[in-house]
Amino acid sequence: MLQQTRVEAAIPFYERFLERFPSIGALAAAPENDVLTAWSGLGYYSRARNLHKAAKQVAERGLPAGHADVLALPGIGAYTAGAIASIALGLPHAAVDGNVMRVISRVTGNDSDIGSAAARREFGKIADALLDRARPGDFNQAMMELGAMVCLSRAPVCASCPVAKFCAGRAAGRERELPVKLRKQATRDVTLDLALVTRGEQVFLVRRASAERRLADFWELPAKRQLADSADARCSKIGEFRHQIVNDRFRVILWRARASGAERLFNFDPAPGRWFDSAEREQVPLTTVTKKALAAANIFSASG
DNA sequence: AAAACGGGGAC
DNA sequence: GTCCCAGTTTT
Structure with a gap:
């Protein structure tokens, strides 16, 4: 959970996750749908899928005994393998995360691009x-803690740093320029028109295909363009909000679609979706855009 | 080697 | 707005 995610952001998910899956065996035995549901909102869902695979492997083959065995597990790369090997197994392997990269870059005055x-x-x-x-x-x-508490990214607190006198970056007055990171992500602006189709307390959600690169198997609101023409024509805008993901900046426009009689609402057939009441919505992985949209719809309807 | 991946908090 | 977080995998 901590891969590319702040500790504070992960903690509530971690606590709920361990309550839901209290052992490796419980996690291994769970359907992937339940694992993704527990992870829903935390992001980087390949972590959840890989953790689930790893739990199955460990349940089958036993706990890893050495660094190579740890590294071979899905979702575990150089950093996590080093952390597990050193902390859990007491083995002499470094664990180099973003904090440690920054500390080393500054202490040694190394200006290599840490993205390379x-x-x-x-x-x-x-x-x-x-x-x-x-x-x-x-x-x-200790290295990670130094980076997290003292050798801060934007404003390092060199005055209280235990290794300030060994720090080449500090000596050169370059501590704020390090580490060097060249790669920049270009963000795209994307408009998303989503349809809120309700039937009593139920909402119609569609399931993303398993082959989708992003958010595979997640449930979400249908796109407005999936509505049949007649339903589309009677849409009314009920609100909008913004949502940023890795490289896309979404402007989400939420439309309420109205059904009349028994006409079909969607262009697809058979429908790759179904109706959900609020209890059922807690049992499937929902995209954060969908969660935000449902929350926004409640606010808009409550206030108007 | 570069891009993709989700989301949120800090500034 | 930008940066980046206790990174890994895929292309």
Whole structure:
């Protein structure tokens, strides 16, 4: 959960997740739908799918005993393998996360682009050389903590840094310029027109295909263009909001579609969706856009 | 090697 | 707005 996600953001999900899946066996035995539902809202859903796969492997083959076994599990890369090997197994492997990259970049005055694979390899070697091999877990956590509490990204607190006198970046007065990160993501603006189709307390949701690259198998509001022409013609806009994902900046426009009699509402047939009441909506993975839209619809209807 | 992946908090 | 978070996988 902590991969590319702030600790504070992950904690409530972590607590609910462990309540729902209290053991590796429980997680391994659960359907993927339930795992995704518990993860819904936290993002980077490949983490949930990979964790689920890893739990199945561990349930089948037993816990990993060495660094290579840990690294071989799905969803576990260089950083997480190092963290598990050092903290859980006491093995001498560095754990280089974003915090540690920043600390090493500054302490050594290294201005390699930390977005490059070469720099990651380079920093990994430096971290392995610095590692306290007698207490690798404590060392790694100390490095991460230094980055999280003192060697801050925008405003490092060098005055209270225990290694300030060894810091080449500080000596050069370049601590704020490091680490160097060249890659910039270009964001696109996308408008999303979504249809809120209700039947009593129920809402019609469609399921994203399993082959979708993003948010596969998640449920969401249908797009307005999926409405049949007659239903589309009677849509009324009920609100809009913004939602940013990795490279897309969505402007979401929410439309209420009205049915008249028994006419068909959608262009698709058979419908790749179904009606959900509020209890059923808690049992499937919903996209955050959909959660926001449903919340917004309640607000708009309550206020007007 | 670069792009994709979700979302939110800090500034 | 921009940056980036206890990164990994896919292209």
